[in-house]
Amino acid sequence: MVEQKQRSEAVRVVVRCRPLNSKERFEDRTTSLKIDQAGCQISLPGGSQTDTALSKVFTFDSVFGPDCGQEDLFRSTAEPIVEAVLQGFNGTIFTYGQTGAGKTFTMEGDSIAGPDRGIVPRCFEQIFDSIKHSENQEFLVRVSFLELYNEELRDLLARNVKGKLQLREKSSGDVYIKGLHTFVVNSIDDISRVLQVGKKSRTVGKTLMNEDSSRSHSIFTLTVEGMTPKNDKDAGHIHVGTLNLVDLAGSERQSKSGTTGDRFKEATNINLSLSALGNVISALSDGRDGHVPYRESKLTRLLQSSLGGNTKTVMIATVGPADYNMEETLSTLRYASRAKNIQNKPKINEDPKDAVLRDYQEQIARLKAQLEEAKSGKPGPSILGELPSHGVQSIEEIVEQEVRRRLQEQARQAPLQLSATSAGDATAAAADQAAMPASAEAHDLPRPAETLPTTAAPDANESRVELSRRLAVLEKKLLRGQSHSISGPAAATEQDGSSSLDSQLSSQRYEATLRQLEAAQSARETEERQLQDRVAALRDELKFKEDIITRLVPAGHRARMMASLSWDEGQRKWVQRSPGTCLEAVQARRKARPLLPNLASGSLHPSSSEIDALLPDLQLERETLQHHQGNLQEIQAALEAVFKIAQDSISSQRIAAHHGWKPPQPFSSQALQLA
């Protein structure tokens, strides 16, 4: 390894001015910005637009006018940075400017393909193209995507985007984000898919200045690990470059953007963090070794190594051309002009301890050795649960768990199925097994022990299949240059034709099954969400009804209502007990009650204490029966039977004379309905 001399390098600052947009053209907006692309200058008129002596002239590393295309801008700003990242430098490209000035257009463009695609998709193309054309090198590419919204860090690739992440600092002083998902990608398609998923989660909103205004700062990070060619004098060394693609939210004036409510709160946070960034830029551009207020905001903490650190940084300041935005344009140009003075000290990151590529290679070597042992008939040590964790997460993690569960289920149900596979079917069996997504290996997650079959140890055939599958997945994740002639995985595969075929088939089957599983998973998630919504709606309705009952129905009545209901398992609903059942209960109660000996013996002269005890009883029975609105005739018959017992036994005149009580009238169905 060559000792590196760390040389200072200024942050590159370029300015891009967008064309007048349709609204500005419709409003006949004028422009007096002057752009001298060749001289890298941009000037604004002074006090009066004709007074050139007072005009403000700014010089930058490059200046791009409204006619500049995305390709030209990319070549002169981003391409050299990506080249450096592939060599192991850190690089940052960030856009800064007034809302609606063209930051997102510059970074992402109007589409992921086509001439108007922005810097981000072009970086993807350059990275994978360079890897493809590199000689004898191996690469591993990982990505993450986050946003800083209202001073909260969010993982745009997480299931729960709104979960807050925490900034942490390593002992080296480097800042990192705990729990941020990182995905291994091995093609432009892969990485574009990740970008699209994240973009869907990013917070955007409509303002008067921009229909699609970014309400958060976003950072898309690519980490490219590369291993130097084996024939190089630095053979076997790993270099790790990180590329941060930063799309800042725009500075805005509330009077112009017309923001209120949430939009206003967002604008306040955006302006605060941009002003903190301005303070860091000012402190760094002073050139004195004074205090740099990185800790003022999370944005400045995130950009710490890009401004004044070990990164190659390009700032793209975007401005609008219309005169009615001249104040904001002037402010952007001043801000950008200060940034030109920032000095960074970029260096190649060599052989970091946490390089994932090295672990991948070690795992591949280990798997190959185990596969050899398995082929020679020795069972070998279990490979399961051995893989180290880097916190690199899997796109297919959920899918994998489901597949594992199903496979274990199948294995339990048909334990002989695998061993019954004939030798001729070995390849197909390998492919079947490989169809199981192996994201744990692909993303370094250790295989959870509890997901392993707890039955007998895998037989030789089974472990060989599993080893082949793991090998295929790991090898697929490592990207190799064009003429790979080293005795690496490819050479070893050539020695073993069947293993090569296994790997190819495994990959194809794996991809196909993964797609199916992803579709199934997405359908299941939709269904689950709908069910959860339904449960929530039912719970609200129940709560509403419970509130009504609690407020309007007296507690005694509620108890009696409940006593009159029973759960019918067959119909799966609450039903009222039949009046017959109720009457039987009343009669049973009466028989059990020893209080009315005279009544029970048929005496016509019950004592007054017996009558007193009977009256509330009768009242209760009447009310109970009133709840049975099903069969009125039965209810009435039951009720009358109860009263008849009383009338047969009690002399109404005596009762009237002694207690002033009026015997109840015979019950009519009309009265019951009214009740």
Ligand SMILES: Nc1ncnc2c1ncn2[C@@H]1O[C@H](COP(=O)(O)OP(=O)(O)OP(=O)(O)O)[C@@H](O)[C@H]1O
């Ligand atoms: N150079 C350009 N050429 C053509 N159209 C452009 C250019 N720059 C921006 N636009 C258009 O202007 C509009 C606003 O641009 P954009 O969304 O990129 O602004 P922004 O600076 O990211 O705004 P915000 O900070 O509010 O997110 C978009 O419709 C975009 O397509």
